[in-house]
Amino acid sequence: MDKFLIEGGAALRGSVAASGAKNSALPALAACLLTSEPVTLGRIPRVKDIRTMQSLLAHMGASVEEYSPDITLVHANSLPRPEAPYDVVKTMRASSLVLGPLVARTGRARVSMPGGCAIGARPIDLHMRALEQLGARIEQSHGYVEAVAPEGLRGGQIHFDRITVTGTEDILMAAVLAKGETVITNAAREPEVVDLCDLLTKMGAKIGGAGTSRITVEGVEGLHAAEHQIIADRIEAGTLLLAGATTGGDLTVTQCVPEHLAALTAKLRQAGFEVTEPTPDSLRVRPQAKLRSVDMTTEEHPGFATDLQAQYMALMTQADGIAMVTETIFENRFMHVSELNRMNANIRIDGNRAIVAGPRPLTGAQTIASDLRASASLVIAALVADGETVIDRVYHMDRGYERIEQKLESVGARIRRIQ
Ligand code: EPU
Numbered sequence: 499m500d501k502f503l504i505e506g507g508a509a510l511r512g513s514v515a516a517s518g519a520k521n522s523a524l525p526a527l528a529a530c531l532l533t534s535e536p537v538t539l540g541r542i543p544r545v546k547d548i549r550t551m552q553s554l555l556a557h558m559g560a561s562v563e564e565y566s567p568d569i570t571l572v573h574a575n576s577l578p579r580p581e582a583p584y585d586v587v588k589t590m591r592a593s594s595l596v597l598g599p600l601v602a603r604t605g606r607a608r609v610s611m612p613g614g615c616a617i618g619a620r621p622i623d624l625h626m627r628a629l630e631q632l633g634a635r636i637e638q639s640h641g642y643v644e645a646v647a648p649e650g651l652r653g654g655q656i657h658f659d660r661i662t663v664t665g666t667e668d669i670l671m672a673a674v675l676a677k678g679e680t681v682i683t684n685a686a687r688e689p690e691v692v693d694l695c696d697l698l699t700k701m702g703a704k705i706g707g708a709g710t711s712r713i714t715v716e717g718v719e720g721l722h723a724a725e726h727q728i729i730a731d732r733i734e735a736g737t738l739l740l741a742g743a744t745t746g747g748d749l750t751v752t753q754c755v756p757e758h759l760a761a762l763t764a765k766l767r768q769a770g771f772e773v774t775e776p777t778p779d780s781l782r783v784r785p786q787a788k789l790r791s792v793d794m795t796t797e798e799h800p801g802f803a804t805d806l807q808a809q810y811m812a813l814m815t816q817a818d819g820i821a822m823v824t825e826t827i828f829e830n831r832f833m834h835v836s837e838l839n840r841m842n843a844n845i846r847i848d849g850n851r852a853i854v855a856g857p858r859p860l861t862g863a864q865t866i867a868s869d870l871r872a873s874a875s876l877v878i879a880a881l882v883a884d885g886e887t888v889i890d891r892v893y894h895m896d897r898g899y900e901r902i903e904q905k906l907e908s909v910g911a912r913i914r915r916i917q
Contacts, residue, residue: 502877510745519690527572553586584642598670619829624659624662632672633650653673740806748782815843823851837865843856881911
């Protein structure tokens with residue numbers, strides 16, 4: 499199993515480019531199932547979760563070709579096996595994104611139920627209920643969700659009890675081929691949802707209200723070929739900015755969308771950094787004043803992303819004062835806390851709050867990554883820790899960060915991948 503060996507103490511300086519968004523590329527690949535014509539997707543990040551989704555589409559019978567490292571062409575001419583087996587779903591929960599497109603295109607889907615995961619229970623009940631409202635019959639047996647709609651789906655009113663990102667995406671992909679109009683309220687407003695709507699629109703879908711909490715879809719008979727460029731990964735960009743900030747360096751992240759990172763940049767400014775936009779698609783962060791603690795609560799977009807909570811906490815270990823970090827999206831997303839404390843951080847958990855007391859000099863240690871974003875937090879902590887840190891189970895990081903060690907090394911980090 500690969501590990502990272504990081505020697506702390508080097509401030510990150512220079513510029514580094516963001517890759518395409520994993521959480522946008524995943525639904526985009528699933529959307530390719532909606533048409534028998536070829537769909538070309540550019541700026542696909544080379545990360546493990548994307549490989550998994552590509553193999554899942556191939557398993558169903560789609561042809562998946564990579565033209566250059568970041569361009570994938572999917573041609574789902576026919577789908578003889580409209581199912582997502584357990585072996586795939588257990589490694590990547592986003593596999594449930596194929597549920598909506600499969601029922602819409604083939605009238606049936608069989609998708610393994612995701613179990614719990616390191617960050618919480620993560621059920622897909624809201625996806626299933628919404629699909630039922632579009633006329634699908636759903637049964638659960640032997641650990642699988644089986645959905646059928648022999649006569650096709652019909653439009654309906656869908657109100658999500660709570661905001662769900664992949665749930666909104668799943669139902670959008672079902673609704674585009676349903677008969678009549680669908681109105682989705684309390685829809686997710688994440689940039690990845692908007693990106694999916696852009697792709698679906700290029701494929702011929704009729705969608706209104708993308709980026710708001712009320713999305714309308716007028717169903718069409720069929721979708722067609724399209725080409726689409728995936729948006730920048732705001733979570734990767736935010737992770738890099740937080741790494742630069744924590745090390746007290748001067749880092750510019752290029753090829754990103756500053757507007758998608760507004761909640762993070764506001765916190766960074768309050769904490770004592772100067773954050774500028776040297777170009778419309780880049781962000782530069784450098785220290786301006788003494789680093790101070792700033793409370794943060796995760797929220798759905800445009801609030802502070804839960805996917806940056808762990809990395810933000812690493813920054814707060816270096817800030818002067820007490821920072822309350824409140825997690826409202828997932829019930830168990832503090833797995834990084836015990837590892838950060840082993841590196842001499844002073845963080846106490848109280849329910850869904852972490853109380854971070856700083857500044858604390860961190861010390862290198864042997865650590866274990868527990869999930870994707872927790873591993874990013876440990877990397878950031880290791881970059882400022884005294885001495886060497888070993889981070890085990892880097893495969894978590896490889897699920898969602900493209901060549902992260904090369905990117906960090908290019909801006910001055912002392913990081914190596916070891917066996
Ligand atoms: N929820 C339910 N029932 C459902 C769906 C969700 O109770 O049917 C709950 C969840 O358990 C959670 C909350 O609703 O407490 C919000 O979950 P959401 O459905 O929005 O999460 P998701 O769609 O499964 C996506 C990202 C996550 C990101 C969350 C929140 C993808 C592929 N994944 O997950 O990304 O944390 O939205 O923004 O888009 C990551 O990249 O590290 C990651 C975990």
